[in-house]
Amino acid sequence: xxxxxxxxxTIGNTPLVKINALTKDLPxxxxxxxxxxxxxxxxxxxxxLQMIEDAEADGRLKPGGTIIEGTSxxxxxxxxxxxxxKGYKCIFVMADKQxxxxxxxxxxxxxxxxxxxxxxxxxxxxxxxxxxxxxGEETPxxxxxxxxxxxxxxxAHYESTGPEIWKQTEGKITHFVVGVGTGGxxxxxxxxxxxxxxxxxxxxxxTYGSVFKKYHETGIFDENxxxxxxxxxxxxxxxxxxxxxxxxDGFTKVTDKDAAVYTQRLAKEEGMFLGNSAGAAIKGVLQLxxxxxxxxxxxxLFHDHGSRYVGKMFNDDWMREMGYIE
Ligand SMILES: Cc1ncc(COP(=O)(O)O)c(C=O)c1O
Numbered sequence: 001x002x003x004x005x006x007x008x009x010t011i012g013n014t015p016l017v018k019i020n021a022l023t024k025d026l027p028x029x030x031x032x033x034x035x036x037x038x039x040x041x042x043x044x045x046x047x048x049l050q051m052i053e054d055a056e057a058d059g060r061l062k063p064g065g066t067i068i069e070g071t072s073x074x075x076x077x078x079x080x081x082x083x084x085x086k087g088y089k090c091i092f093v094m095a096d097k098q099x100x101x102x103x104x105x106x107x108x109x110x111x112x113x114x115x116x117x118x119x120x121x122x123x124x125x126x127x128x129x130x131x132x133x134x135x136g137e138e139t140p141x142x143x144x145x146x147x148x149x150x151x152x153x154x155x156a157h158y159e160s161t162g163p164e165i166w167k168q169t170e171g172k173i174t175h176f177v178v179g180v181g182t183g184g185x186x187x188x189x190x191x192x193x194x195x196x197x198x199x200x201x202x203x204x205x206x207t208y209g210s211v212f213k214k215y216h217e218t219g220i221f222d223e224n225x226x227x228x229x230x231x232x233x234x235x236x237x238x239x240x241x242x243x244x245x246x247x248x249d250g251f252t253k254v255t256d257k258d259a260a261v262y263t264q265r266l267a268k269e270e271g272m273f274l275g276n277s278a279g280a281a282i283k284g285v286l287q288l289x290x291x292x293x294x295x296x297x298x299x300x301l302f303h304d305h306g307s308r309y310v311g312k313m314f315n316d317d318w319m320r321e322m323g324y325i326e
Contacts, residue, residue: 048078050156070132073102148240157188179234183243205284210235233277273306
């Protein structure tokens with residue numbers, strides 16, 4: 001019989017799926033690395049398991065321990081699934097702008113969730129960065145994951161996502177386009193692909209209200225670039241250690257409205273029911289049109305599933321209130 005010994009063995013080996021209608025005006029083949037096939041419905045299952053296994057291996061995470069993390073939901077889901085199989089507890093800290101579905105889903109897999117205000121500075125004691133750090137210090141036998149600076153995050157993508165894309169495209173990939181949050185996906189996949197072929201171009205998708213694009217172009221951390229935004233999963237008001245700017249060729253910024261509208265369009269025109277950062281990512285690909293030629297093979301990575309956004313980007317009342325649709 002062929003079966004997985006537990007749910008964690010089903011992580012990875014996700015399909016590569018062609019985009020058709022939305023990219024019909026591009027000269028090249030556009031393929032999506034479709035990460036919702038992971039058991040927690042996002043790419044984050046890969047790095048969550050890697051971070052836990054590396055922490056177990058060097059004793060940062062001990063038997064019966066508590067895993068603490070600031071997470072917008074997907075990393076939490078990945079950590080929670082692994083924690084159940086391996087016998088750990090989880091406490092997750094989330095910003096209040098994240099969808100209610102994400103909080104409920106983490107509770108569904110047994111995690112404790114602490115919600116913090118979004119509109120405060122990262123070093124404010126109420127911020128989700130500060131609260132998760134403090135809980136890590138106060139909780140006995142706990143391990144603070146810190147996906148932003150934890151090198152196992154990038155390593156997971158260097159060792160699994162990157163090689164899968166290279167193999168699935170038979171080494172023909174010319175461009176990799178992906179939303180950037182912690183930076184683990186772009187840095188791990190980008191490093192692996194450039195080691196196989198230094199001509200592969202790596203593009204990050206950023207959002208208005210985030211520091212990445214300007215920092216990459218000028219080396220300046222400009223606080224004027226920071227303001228609240230709606231897009232979920234990508235963009236930051238800090239520079240995570242997992243963003244390796246040296247392997248990124250450029251960033252394109254996508255508006256909140258476009259990210260939301262294209263999240264709906266992926267569902268309605270491609271049958272791809274995906275999260276908000278997938279909408280941003282495919283719009284980013286369209287914005288980069290001038291960089292693509294006829295025989296190019298562009299791979300865009302879709303991070304998570306549409307079910308987490310039914311109260312927002314898939315709710316037309318919400319879309320109208322936001323002024324994103326008529
Ligand atoms: C929905 C979604 N999209 C994109 C990202 C960005 O991925 P990464 O953190 O690897 O840069 C994340 C992770 O934070 C996410 O949850």
